[in-house]
Amino acid sequence: MHRIDAQVAADPVQRELGLMYRRYMPKNEGMLFVFERPTIQCFWMRNTVLPLTVAFVAEDGTIVQFADMEPLSNRSHCSRVAVRYVLEMHQGWFAQRGIREGMRIHGGPFDP
Template sequence: MLHPLLRSLAAATTLAGTATLAFAQPQLDLPRVPITAGMYRIDAQVAATPQQRQTGLMFRENLPQQEGMLFVFEEPAVQCFWMKNTLVPLTAAFVADDGRIVNLADMQPQTTDSHCSEAPVRYVLEMNQGWFAKKGLRKGAKLAGAPFAAGR
């Protein structure tokens, strides 16, 4: 029979392990919003809460080509991203309130290198690495959709 203190510790360890496993799941059920970039349509999951933004695209084994994740912050600030626990190479578009891409950053999987916006932004759109380049979209290009309507 386990001592009560050891039993409590074992239960806490089991719960912590369960919480870690639950956390190690990709977010697949976030709300979605359509975004356009010229003639291209993006189906973007929206990460709007601190927990959703923290998890982001972690633990995904793939990302369909026309899908991405839009990170929405309460107010514009210099935003920095890294790729810990992210398995897919991504490009981050740091986006101003009016939908203008401020800068782009290619990010390698499972790294803690910091990639930051060149100016304060409220939005960051992550897509498969190279998606923006293949579409000819670069700094200064405009994205359109409901999130950017208020900034115009």
Template sequence: MIYVKTGRLARTLAAWAALTAACLSGTAQAQPAPQRLQAIALNAGMHAIRAEVAITPEQRQMGLMYRRDLAPHEGMLFVFEAPSPQCFWMKNTPTPLTIAFLADDGTIVNLADMKPFDESSHCSAKPVRFVLEMNQGWFAKRGIQAGAKISGAPFQGGTR
């Protein structure tokens, strides 16, 4: 038979419960790691872009969520199967972004600035297959507007 004074047992159980709760709450609040995808080279005139490519529905859904370290020349290119209206939001995304909705030939249809963690929708002005996210202000700092072209392998050959 084990004998433990009631006060000591209560303190031990309370400490164990507090430690367990702290461990569980830390696990529950841990944020997922940002995804890192294969990248391709794109250009906006003389400006080089290193764009990770999100092709699958899962990759597109995760996008740049949780990403805090997007370099100035880096972005993410979202590729869809067919042109359709595309809408994006910033759920779980701490980095301010500018989104460019792109026609099949790489022409920028429209641009939108997006605020961190904002769940407002930002949509394409017409159906598109490609969407490029860059650090907020990247396009503006380079004088790149709607009507400009992004070049690279995905846009060679025009419409698909």
């Protein structure tokens, strides 16, 4: 079990700002982006200086895809399928813990 302290970005303004301009984030913190319904989601790193890994997460909490994102890049990283959640953590956080696609996140909005 791994504890994640995630800030929630649930409205358009919060989602647009995301983790931009942050220079520091504790190792088990991240940001959870919550969308109204599952859709294809695309993320980039404009004005974001921390290297991040993004996990695209289905409505039931299943991780469907990861993407490593480089700081200050405008390159889009899009989900292959429609997802309702996107979780950003420090780059490598998921891999270092053996968390893989197909695994399920529990707690928070993922459990009824």
